[in-house]
Amino acid sequence: MSGRAAGSATPAASTPATGWRRLAEAVSGVAPREDHTWTVNADGDVAYLFGGRTADGLALGDLWAFDLARDRWSRLEAAGSAPAARFGHNAVWAAGIGLVIFGGQAGTAFFNDLWAYDVDAGRWRRLPARGAVPVARYGSCAAVAPDGRLWISHGFTAENRRFADTRAYDFATGTWSDETPPGEVPVPRCLHGCWWTDDGKFALYAGQTTGTLALDDLWFLTVGAGRSTHQWSAASLGADIAARNLYASTRFGSATLVFGGQALDGSRLADTWLIATDGRASAVSPAGRQPAPRSGAELVADAARGRVLLFGGRDAERAMADLWQLTLDGS
Secondary structure: OOOOOOOOOOOOOEEEEEEEEEOOHHHOOOOOEEOOEEEEOOOOOEEEEEEEEOOOOOEEEEEEEEEOOOOEEEEEOOEOOOOOOEEOOEEEEEOOOEEEEEEEEEOOEEEEEEEEEEOOOOEEEEOOOEEOOOOOOEOOEEEEOOOOOEEEEEEEEOOOEEEEEEEEEEOOOOEEEEOOOOOOOOOOEEOOEEEEOOOOOEEEEEEEEOOEEEEEEEEEEEOOOOHHHOEEEEEOOOOOOOOEEOOEEEEEOOEEEEEEEEOOOOOEEEEEEEEOOOOOEEEEEEOOOOOOOOEOOEEEEEHHHOEEEEEOOEOOOOEEOOEEEEEEOOO
16 A cells, blocks of 8 residues: 555545546556555556565566546556565655655565656665665555655564554655653554544554454544653544555545455455545445456546556456546546
């Protein structure tokens, strides 16, 4: 789950939708995959896909641009050095920087590096990392704060070790800071998502922890003047929404849209929800044909066309490369 641009929608107790529509595969060319990232630029006209893994676990390191106006993929061949192939990483769009990726995994290797792709130059560059650098990890979450810093939280690394820390990266100084507050924190986990709400809170939702395949909790971090004054608090979703990990999500107006993931019993889900700023969840009820149940897919919001797009993921047998569009009523 990656940082994305927002569209506009108003969540309700049950949000109707005009329905999912599968877009023509002839415009694709991207190999089937899961655990990739897909990130919309600041102008909201291109979504950049990076990495992921195939059904047999092969880590990928390719970079693609999806033209949102034309529904067309194009592969980008970056000059110079580039990040290693990986999956389970995070990606955000950072103002003045470009596409930024953090962490991830490839085979037994875990990463804690930060890379930025400059679209105009067609080059990757590795960003400096000083201060409280996070331990290398897979399945963390990331979002850019209102102050422009990149925040990550939780994740997983070798020997089944899961984290419960929260870190922030300052692009201006190239420095990481530990923002983990004292007191209660969300249980160590991976395969979750996080985002910044309209009222300036850092939200963290669901995932997986040791001994529990899927979680159903929602937390808000209220940010104070410094680490000692930050505070996590649990929130109520107010709806019977299934526990899940490795779901697809994107900010959509003042809400966060969530699709699918892996359920507590190991099955894949195909339900769609909106989570409002206050944490209240509402079901989205599209008519007609819907994407197959899956985990490890990605969603992006296309504000100009009032829609969200879903790409890839996997079920119990295969990875996917299908592309779907959903338009919500009132968007």
